[in-house]
Amino acid sequence: MSNQMPNVARRVGVITVRVLVYILLWAGLVLLFAGIGIRVFFGKISVGQMLLNLVSVQTDGGGGPLVWIGILLIVVLPLLVIAGIAFWHRSRLRKRRAGGGRTRNSLWIRRSISGVLVAAVVVSGTTAFSSTVGLADYIKAGNSNYDVDDYYVEPTITSDQDKRNLVLIYLESGEATLADDQLFEKDAFAPLEKATQAADGWQSVDEFQQYEGGGWTMAGISSTQCGVPLKGTGSVLGSGNLNELGSDVGSYLGGLTCLGDVLDKHGYNSTFLGGANGNFAAKDTFLEGHGYSTVKGLSDWRAAGDPAKSFRSDWGLSDKRLLEHARDEIDQLHAQSEKTGQPFNLSMLTLDTHEPAHIYDYCDVDTQEVVTSMFFCSMTQVAGFVDYMKEKGYLEDTAVVIMGDHLKHMGGGDAFHKQLDNNDNRTIFNRIWIPGEDKKSALRPRVDQLNMYPTLLEAAGLKVQNHEAGLGVSAFSPTVPDDSAQALEPGDYKELLNSRSARFYAKAWAGSNPAQ
Structure with a gap:
């Protein structure tokens, strides 16, 4: 033994x-x-x-x-x-x-x-x-001394007497760099640029920036509608709200007052249209929890009987069909608005330009790099919707904001590494239409996505105190308050956006107002 x-x-x-x-x-x-x-x-x-x-x-x-x-x-x-x-x-x-x-x-x-x-x-x-x-x-x-809590501003609306309808279009991977026909085979945004010319009154933010730490769809949507970086680490893990995030969460940044919340408080009817599954990345939870009464996605288009050729198996409905549905939707919303006096917010997100490239039968490939034609075809659909709004007279009482949701993804298998990998001037495409306004005043250049939140509120005709909301200051304001996050030195601002800000996000995800 x-x-x-x-x-x-x-x-x-x-x-x-x-x-x-x-x-x-x-x-x-x-x-x-x-x-x-x-x-x-x-x-x-x-x-x-x-x-x-x-x-x-x-x-x-x-x-x-x-x-x-x-x-x-x-x-x-x-x-x-x-x-x-x-x-x-x-x-x-x-x-x-x-x-x-x-x-x-x-x-x-x-x-x-x-x-x-x-x-x-x-x-x-x-x-x-x-x-x-x-x-x-x-x-x-995690060791940063900066906290979003110290700079966050709850939006205060001082007047809504001039409120107007709002159409908000997010362009999937809508990077403005792709408009450079010196770098690419052709200007991928040419159709949309033609439909939104400065000579006709359209404006844009020069060198519109993706915020530090952003770069995906929900980051683009939430940052432009809530004015803060999208974070869920640490605080969310501790609060239990990360439970299978992307499918079944009870609320999404429920403690924040975002675009849809403000518009809802001031009588807006908000609708969102997207080609993908609404559950993806908890997009529907975010929208429905922040003032959107109607959110339509993949399951709705299938139920509506859209033909199989209008869908791509990996993501969803084509931009052509999405924007055809958008025409029906805006017709109904505008008619209802004229009848009731209630303004509307119609938001949507395109899909065609998400890689890998998928070419629908309405898109003619005339470039060596298929992705260039893919972008051109998607922009043609968006331009057609803009022209439709103009023909119907909707631009007379409706503000329109078109912008990319983020810069183009640059995964190992994605296109344009030669043109973009070492490009230090990558910006997001954007166009803004304000009916009846003096178009001579330029928008503040080089603002990032967080500044778009108060910009959208003011585009809708609401008066925002000090032009501030979240961490942003409206691009319609030529200056920024001295105590704003936008007044920080670039290095300090970068550190603020990168900071975990655990206290702030713990409240935001738990449904408590971080400003209180």
């Missing part, structure tokens, strides 16, 4: 070490494949984007194949590799025993090499993943 005890202990120790080695190897492979996958499909992202967006990808109208690719990369492939190594190792043991074993020196060398390889996989995986999601920046942000 005494002789057996050391052998048993040794065997338990060997098994324990092997299990730990396999666990480390599995973790390293998961991190490595996740890092590679994110780089290929999304490019470099943030921890916040990962938590708030990637977890919400859905098989139907919300990324489609990405779900299965993610499962294969992060779940199946690492397990297959581990199983293969375990099988190989077991075969080697059997051969060694059959051949009389090896010397201690050869065993030590083999185990040393195996240990180095496992360590290399773990280090490589950790490095690849952390650099892809900006883990170092995330840790640094």
